Amino acid sequence: xxxxxxxxxxxxxxxxxxxxxxxxxxxxxxxxxxxxxxxxxxxxxxxxxxxxxxxxxxxxxxxxxxxxxxxxxxxxxxxxxxxxxxxxxxxxxxxxxxxxxxxxxxxxxxxxxxxxxxxxxxxxxxxxxxxxxxxxxxxxxxxxxxxxxxxxxxxxxxxxxxxxxxxxxxxxxxxxxxxxxxxxxxxxxxxxxxxxxxxxxxxxxxxxxxxxxxxxxxxxxxxxxxxxxxxxxxxxxxxxxxxxxxxxxxxxxxxxxxxxxxxxxxxxxxxxxxxxxxxxxxxxxxxxxxxxxxxxxxxxxxxxxxxxxxxxxxxxxxxxxxxxxxxxxxxx
Amino acid sequence: xxxxxxxxxxxxxxxxxxxxxxxxxxxxxxxxxxxxxxxxxxxxxxxxxxxxxxxxxxxxxxxxxxxxxxxxxxxxxxxxxxxxxxxxxxxxxxxxxxxxxxxxxxxxxxxxxxxxxxxxxxxxxxxxxxxxxxxxxxxxxxxxxxxxxxxxxxxxxxxxxxxxxxxxxxxxxxxxxxxxxxxxxxxxxxxxxxxxxxxxxxxxxxxxxxxxxxxxxxxxxxxxxxxxxxxxxxxxxxxxxxxxxxxxxxxxxxxxxxxxxxxxxxxxxxxxxxxxxxxxxxxxxxxxxxxxxxxxxxxxxxxxxxxxxxxxxxxxxxxxxxxxxxxxxxxxxxxxxxxxxxxxxxxxxxxxxxxxxxxxxxxxxxxxxxxxxxxxxxxxxxxxxxxxxxxxxxxxxxxxxxxxxxxxxxxxxxxxxxxxxxxxxxxxxxxxxxxxxxxxxxxxxxxxxxxxxxxx
Numbered sequence: 026x027x028x029x030x031x032x033x034x035x036x037x038x039x040x041x042x043x044x045x046x047x048x049x050x051x052x053x054x055x056x057x058x059x060x061x062x063x064x065x066x067x068x069x070x071x072x073x074x075x076x077x078x079x080x081x082x083x084x085x086x087x088x089x090x091x092x093x094x095x096x097x098x099x100x101x102x103x104x105x106x107x108x109x110x111x112x113x114x115x116x117x118x119x120x121x122x123x124x125x126x127x128x129x130x131x132x133x134x135x136x137x138x139x140x141x142x143x144x145x146x147x148x149x150x151x152x153x154x155x156x157x158x159x160x161x162x163x164x165x166x167x168x169x170x171x172x173x174x175x176x177x178x179x180x181x182x183x184x185x186x187x188x189x190x191x192x193x194x195x196x197x198x199x200x201x202x203x204x205x206x207x208x209x210x211x212x213x214x215x216x217x218x219x220x221x222x223x224x225x226x227x228x229x230x231x232x233x234x235x236x237x238x239x240x241x242x243x244x245x246x247x248x249x250x251x252x253x254x255x256x257x258x259x260x261x262x263x264x265x266x267x268x269x270x271x272x273x274x275x276x277x278x279x280x281x282x283x284x285x286x287x288x289x290x291x292x293x294x295x296x297x298x299x300x301x302x303x304x305x306x307x308x309x310x311x312x313x314x315x316x317x318x319x320x321x322x323x324x325x326x327x328x329x330x331x332x333x334x335x336x337x338x339x340x341x342x343x344x345x346x347x348x349x350x351x352x353x354x355x356x357x
Numbered sequence: 358x359x360x361x362x363x364x365x366x367x368x369x370x371x372x373x374x375x376x377x378x379x380x381x382x383x384x385x386x387x388x389x390x391x392x393x394x395x396x397x398x399x400x401x402x403x404x405x406x407x408x409x410x411x412x413x414x415x416x417x418x419x420x421x422x423x424x425x426x427x428x429x430x431x432x433x434x435x436x437x438x439x440x441x442x443x444x445x446x447x448x449x450x451x452x453x454x455x456x457x458x459x460x461x462x463x464x465x466x467x468x469x470x471x472x473x474x475x476x477x478x479x480x481x482x483x484x485x486x487x488x489x490x491x492x493x494x495x496x497x498x499x500x501x502x503x504x505x506x507x508x509x510x511x512x513x514x515x516x517x518x519x520x521x522x523x524x525x526x527x528x529x530x531x532x533x534x535x536x537x538x539x540x541x542x543x544x545x546x547x548x549x550x551x552x553x554x555x556x557x558x559x560x561x562x563x564x565x566x567x568x569x570x571x572x573x574x575x576x577x578x579x580x581x582x583x584x585x586x587x588x589x590x591x592x593x594x595x596x597x598x599x600x601x602x603x604x605x606x607x608x609x610x611x612x613x614x615x616x617x618x619x620x621x622x623x624x625x626x627x628x629x630x631x632x633x634x635x636x637x638x639x640x641x642x643x644x645x646x647x648x649x650x651x652x653x654x655x656x657x658x659x660x661x662x663x664x665x666x667x668x669x670x671x672x673x674x675x676x677x678x679x680x681x682x683x684x685x686x687x688x689x690x691x692x693x694x695x696x697x698x699x700x701x702x703x704x705x706x707x708x709x710x711x712x713x714x715x716x717x718x719x720x721x722x723x724x725x726x727x728x729x730x731x732x733x734x735x736x737x738x739x740x741x742x743x744x745x746x747x748x749x750x751x752x753x754x755x756x757x758x759x760x761x762x763x764x765x766x767x768x769x770x771x772x773x774x775x776x777x778x779x780x781x782x783x784x785x786x787x788x789x790x791x792x793x794x795x796x797x798x799x800x801x802x803x804x805x806x807x808x809x810x811x812x813x
Contacts, residue, residue: 077469077472077473078469078470078472078473078474079469081420081421081424081465081466081468081469082462082465082466082469084424084428084465085457085461085462085465087428088428088431088457088461089457089458089461089462091431091432091435092431092450092453092454092457093454095431095434095435095442095446095450095453095454096446096450096451096453096454097450099442099443099446099450100443102434102435102439102442103435103439103442103443103751105435106432106435106436106439107435107436107439107751107753110436110753110757110761111757111760111761113432113436114436114760114761114764114765117428117429117432118764118765118768120425120428121425121426121429121768121772122768123425124421124422124424124425125418125421125422125425125772125775127421128417128418128421128422129418129775129779132414132418132779132782132783133779133782317446317447317450318447318520318522318523320447320522320523321446321447321448321450321451321522321523324451324523324526325450325451325454325455328451328454328455328458328459329454329458332458332459333458336458336462336463336466339462339463339466339467340462340466343466343467343469343470346470346474346477346478347469347473347474347477
C-alpha cells in the first residue's frame with residue numbers, strides 16, 4: 026500500500042505533526058506555568074485549574090514525537106540526543122518537577138503549597154528554556170562554537186517567550202475579570218518580544234548558517250521564506266490591535282488572541298521545516314539515510330492510521346467537556 | 358568507556374527502579390477505582406464514592422510521577438544506549454510506538470475527565486472514563502512487557518548485517534516468555550495496590566478513623582489480596598519453568614546451582630561466591646529444587662559452570678529471588694489470616710493493623726526484587742543472545758553521565774520523601790473529614806448528576 030521510499034516522508038510528516046501539536050498544546054500549559062504569579066494564590070489556582078485536565082495528554086505529544094523519531098529515524102535519535110545530552114537532562118528534570126508539583130500542590134498544607142507553586146514555575150521555565158536551547162543547537166547543526174551557544178541561548182529565551190505568549194492567549198480564553206486583564210497585559214508584552222525574536226531569527230539564521238542561507242535564497246523555498254515572516258509580523262501586529270480592544274462586551278472575541286498565536290506558531294514551524302527538509306539532522310542525515318526498516322515502519326503506520334484519528338477524536342471530546350471558562354480546581 | 362558503561366547502567370537502573378514503583382500501583386489501582394465506582398453506581402451508597410474520591414487522588418499523584426519518570430526513560434534509549442536502537446530498533450521502536458499510541462493518550466486524556474469531569478459529564482460517562490484509564494494502564498503494561506519479554510526470549514526476527522529485522526510480529530509480541538511475564542507483572546500490580554490500600558486504610562483506622570470507608574476499603578483490599586496471592590504463586594511457578602526452558606542460566610543463578618547435577622537441593626540461604634564458584638553457609642532442603650523445576654526429585658538441573666562468561670552475576674539474582682519469595686510468603690500468610698478473621702466478623706486487633714501498615718509497601722519490595730531477578734538475570738545480554746549490554750552503550754564523556762545521574766538521584770530522593778509524606782498526610786486529613794459532604798448530597802440525587810455546561 027505504501028512504497029518503501031515514501032515511508033520516511035510519511036513518518037517525517039507524522040513527526041512534524043506531533044511536534045507542532047506538542048508545541049501548541051504543551052506550549053500553552055508550559056506558558057501558564059511560566060506566568061504563574063507567586064504572590065497571588067487564588068489566581069495561581071485558577072491558572073492551574075485551566076490546564077488541569079489537559080497537561081498530561083499535552084505532554085504525551087512529546088513522547089509521541091520522540092517515539093516516532095525513535096521508531097522511524099533511530100540513528101537520528103541517537104545523534105541528536107547524544108549531542109543534546111545535558112539540555113535533555115535539564116528538560117527531563119524540568120518536566121518531572123512540573124508534573125509532580127502539579128499534583129503535590131493540590132494535596133499538601135498551605136505553606137508547602139506555595140513551595141510547590143514555585144517548583145511548578147521553575148520546572149516550566151527550565152523545560153521551556155532547555156527546549157529552546159535544543160531547538161537553537163539543532164538549527165546550528167550541533168556546532169560547538171561561541172556563535173552556536175549564543176544562538177541557542179537566544180533561542181532558549183525566544184521559545185520561553187513564545188510559550189508565555191500562547192499561555193497568555195489560553196488564559197484570555199479561559200479566564201475572566203482580573204486574571205483575564207492580567208493575561209492581556211502579559212500577551213501584549215510577550216507578543217512584542219516574540220516579534221523581536223522572530224525578526225532576530227530571520228536575520229541571524231541565514232547569516233550564520235550557510236545551509237539555511239542557500240535554502241532561503243533559492244526557489245522554490247525562497248517564496249515561502251518571503252511569505253512566512255511577513256505573515257507572522259502581520260498576524261502579531263493584528264494580534265496587538267485585538268489585545269488593545271479586549272475585553273469586549275460578553276467577552277466575545279476572547280478566543281481570537283489564542284487562535285492568532287496558533288497560526289503564528291504554524292507559520293514559524295513551517296518556516297523551520299522548509300529550511301531543513303529533507304534533513305533530520307541538519308547537514309548530516311536526511312530522512313532517507315536515517316530511516317529504519319520498511320517492514321517496521323509499515324507495521325506501526327497501519328496502527329497509527331487507525332489510532333491517531335481516535336486520539337484526535339477523544340482529544341476534541343475532552344476539550345468539549347471542559348469547554349468554557351475555568352471553574353475551581355476540584356479533585357474527585 | 359567502562360565508566361560510561363557503569364554509570365549509564367546505574368542511571369538506567371535508578372530510573373527504572375524508581376519508575377516501576379508507580380505503574381505497579383496505578384495499573385491495578387485503576388481497576389480498583391473502576392470497581393469502587395461500579396459499586397457506587399449499583400448501590401448509590403455514598404461510602405463507595407468516598408473510597409473512590411480518596412483513592413483517585415492517590416492514583417493521580419502516583420500516575421503523574423509514573424508519567425514523568427517514564428518520559429526520562431524513552432529519552433535515555435537515545436542518550437545512553439544508542440546501540441540498542443541501532444541494533445534492535447526495528448523491533449523495539451514499533452512496540453514502544455504502539456504503547457504511546459494505544460495507551461498513553463487514552464489514559465492521559467480520560468484521566469482528565471476522571472479527575473476533573475465528574476460534574477461535567479453524566480455518571481455513566483465518568484464510569485466509562487475510569488474504565489478507559491484502567492484499560493490504558495493495562496495496555497501500556499501489555500506493550501512494554503511484550504518488548505521486555507522479547508529482549509529476554511527473542512523470536513520472530515532475523516539478523517541482516519547485524520541489525521534485527523522483523524519477520525513475524527505475532528511471534529515477536531507473543532514471544533515464549535510474554536504470557537507468563539505479563540500475568541506475573543499484572544498480578545504483582547494487583548498485590549501492590551491491594552497491600553497499599555490495606556496498609557493506608559489500616560493507618561487511618563489506627564489514627565482513629567471510625568468511618569465506614571477505610572474499613573470497607575481494607576476489607577476489599579484484603580479479599581483481593583487473598584484471591585490474587587495463590588494465583589501469583591501458581592503463575593510465578595509457571596514463569597520459572599518457562600525461564601528454565603529458555604534461560605537456564607538465569608534459573609541456575611536464582612537457585613545458586615554451580616555444577617550440573619541430579620537431585621539438586623533447595624537453598625533457603627547461602628552466600629554465593631562467584632570468585633571461587635561455590636556457595637558458603639548453605640542451608641538446604643535436599644532434592645527440592647529438582648522437584649520444583651523438573652517435577653522429579655532426582656531430575657537434572659543445569660549449573661552455572663555450563664555457562665561461564667554467559668551467565669549473570671549470581672549474588673544479586675540469588676538474593677533478590679529469595680527476597681521476592683519471602684515477601685510473597687509473608688503476603689500469603691497475612692492476607693489469608695486477615696481474611697479468616699474478617700470472614701468470621703472478628704475485630705482486627707491493633708497489632709494486626711500495625712502488621713498491615715508494615716506491609717503497605719510490600720508490593721514494591723517484591724516487585725523490585727522480582728524485576729532485578731529477571732533483568733539482572735538477563736545479563737550480560739541486553740537482548741538475549743543478540744546484543745550484549747556493553748555493546749549498546751554511548752560514547753559520550755563520563756562527566757555528562759555523572760552530572761545527569763546526580764541530578765536524577767537528587768530529584769528522585771526528594772520525590773520519594775514528598776510522595777510518602779503526602780500519602781500519609783492525605784490519610785491523616787481523611788481521618789478528620791466529616792462523614793457526609795454537600796457534594797455527596799448532590800450526587801445522591803440522580804436528577805442533578807450533571808450540571809449544565811457554562812457558555813463558551
